Amino acid sequence: MNKIPFITKEKAQEIAMTYPTPFHLYDERGIRENAKAVKEAFAWNPGFKEYFAVKATPNPYLIQILREYGCGCDCSSMTELMLSKAMGIEGEDIMFSSNDTPAEEYAFAGELGAIINLDDITHIDFVEKILGKLPRTISCRYNPGGVFKMSNGIMDNPGDAKYGFTTEQMFEGYRLLKEKGVEDFGIHAFLASNTVSNEYYPVLARELFELAVRLKKETGAHIKFINLSGGIGIPYQPDQEANDIRVIGEGVRRVYEEVLVPAGMGDVAIYTEMGRFMMGPYGQLVTKAIHEKHTHKEYIGVDACAVNLMRPAMYGAYHHITVLGKEDAPCSYKYDVTGSLCENNDKFAVDRMLPAIEKGDYLVIHDTGAHGYAMGYNYNGKLKSAELLLKEDGSVQLIRRAETPKDYFATLDCLDIYDKLEL
Numbered sequence: 255m256n257k258i259p260f261i262t263k264e265k266a267q268e269i270a271m272t273y274p275t276p277f278h279l280y281d282e283r284g285i286r287e288n289a290k291a292v293k294e295a296f297a298w299n300p301g302f303k304e305y306f307a308v309k310a311t312p313n314p315y316l317i318q319i320l321r322e323y324g325c326g327c328d329c330s331s332m333t334e335l336m337l338s339k340a341m342g343i344e345g346e347d348i349m350f351s352s353n354d355t356p357a358e359e360y361a362f363a364g365e366l367g368a369i370i371n372l373d374d375i376t377h378i379d380f381v382e383k384i385l386g387k388l389p390r391t392i393s394c395r396y397n398p399g400g401v402f403k404m405s406n407g408i409m410d411n412p413g414d415a416k417y418g419f420t421t422e423q424m425f426e427g428y429r430l431l432k433e434k435g436v437e438d439f440g441i442h443a444f445l446a447s448n449t450v451s452n453e454y455y456p457v458l459a460r461e462l463f464e465l466a467v468r469l470k471k472e473t474g475a476h477i478k479f480i481n482l483s484g485g486i487g488i489p490y491q492p493d494q495e496a497n498d499i500r501v502i503g504e505g506v507r508r509v510y511e512e513v514l515v516p517a518g519m520g521d522v523a524i525y526t527e528m529g530r531f532m533m534g535p536y537g538q539l540v541t542k543a544i545h546e547k548h549t550h551k552e553y554i555g556v557d558a559c560a561v562n563l564m565r566p567a568m569y570g571a572y573h574h575i576t577v578l579g580k581e582d583a584p585c586s587y588k589y590d591v592t593g594s595l596c597e598n599n600d601k602f603a604v605d606r607m608l609p610a611i612e613k614g615d616y617l618v619i620h621d622t623g624a625h626g627y628a629m630g631y632n633y634n635g636k637l638k639s640a641e642l643l644l645k646e647d648g649s650v651q652l653i654r655r656a657e658t659p660k661d662y663f664a665t666l667d668c669l670d671i672y673d674k675l676e677l
């Protein structure tokens with residue numbers, strides 16, 4: 255897949271006059287086209303809903319765009335629930351897929367009427383005590399254990415994951431919930447992450463649909479929805495082929511017609527909780543080269559660091575880089591592209607072939623729209639950047655300001671450090 259920056263060098267210079275680098279830039283057009291494709295790919299299922307995984311990109315301006323395509327919110331914490339409520343998203347438009355959940359978060363989810371997706375069988379009693387009475391609809395997260403395989407090999411290792419109910423616990427849990435008056439049930443599972451394959455959802459769907467048929471038969475539970483959760487990936491590497499959501503939607507439809515419809519379960523709604531696929535390719539981190547260093551290796555130092563994008567430092571993840579104004583120049587120099595943290599893993603690229611970079615050049619780091627800004631932190635006293643929206647008309651809107659030192663010192667308000675600086 256050809257990796258194209260959203261902006262030219264000239265546009266970057268223009269934006270940087272108002273909003274200094276580094277900043278995250280999101281492409282409204284791309285977000286809209288993709289959200290529309292997702293909606294169309296699952297239009298065959300009347301109850302379909304995508305619950306956007308808020309943790310991937312917790313920005314209300316961006317989530318508001320997804321709302322126009324019928325998306326709800328998948329939340330996993332108190333503040334994500336609060337963010338949804340503040341946007342007017344409540345009730346069954348919220349999926350609360352948490353784990354190791356504090357009591358007050360279940361209480362708030364209950365207050366909002368969110369769909370609660372239980373991570374553990376012991377949470378049945380826990381939630382009942384907190385809410386007084388279990389909600390009418392409830393979901394259980396499934397973890398079959400073992401490894402998750404597809405035709406091209408092992409994809410992930412659910413047996414090692416902390417999430418979900420075992421198969422036995424699903425049956426036991428459903429019986430218990432039914433006794434306690436729950437009427438409508440959901441099944442949820444997240445068994446592999448960042449799958450760049452049109453096969454993942456259909457393979458997962460078959461496993462969950464077959465489980466649903468058994469659960470219905472053996473416990474009499476009414477299965478209202480099956481939540482395929484996240485895990486649909488994006489091609490971070492330029493030579494990877496992107497998932498085709500239409501092919502994925504059709505794949506799920508085939509399995510649905512093969513397994514659920516003959517079992518008299520043709521009314522089951524399909525839900526998804528995609529984060530990365532909804533936003534990842536539609537965000538880019540724009541940063542400026544501020545130093546070049548020639549020692550045992552060639553280094554380019556930029557004004558962004560792992561605080562702005564943690565994935566390379568944390569997972570050794572590849573993020574493609576384009577040097578603006580040098581899109582067609584030969585990549586004949588080998589660089590490490592570094593940030594300024596006092597951590598040697600603060601590198602956006604290692605031994606990357608790029609065009610000759612000069613100080614002042616703008617670098618675009620691709621595919622930062624999900625799990626990018628969101629994973630930010632304040633190590634080394636670094637401040638989080640602004641988020642900007644590139645609108646369809648070409649204008650740029652500030653959708654989150656950059657942090658200031660005052661924000662950094664805010665939690666030390668008992669010491670009034672900021673006031674003592676007398677700036």
Ligand SMILES: *Cc1c(COP(=O)(O)O)cnc(C)c1O
Pocket residue numbers: 307309310328351444447448483484485486527528529530531624
């Ligand atoms: C992280 C997460 C998602 C989103 O995952 P992506 O890989 O970004 O699609 C969805 N559901 C749950 C429960 C998650 O933890």
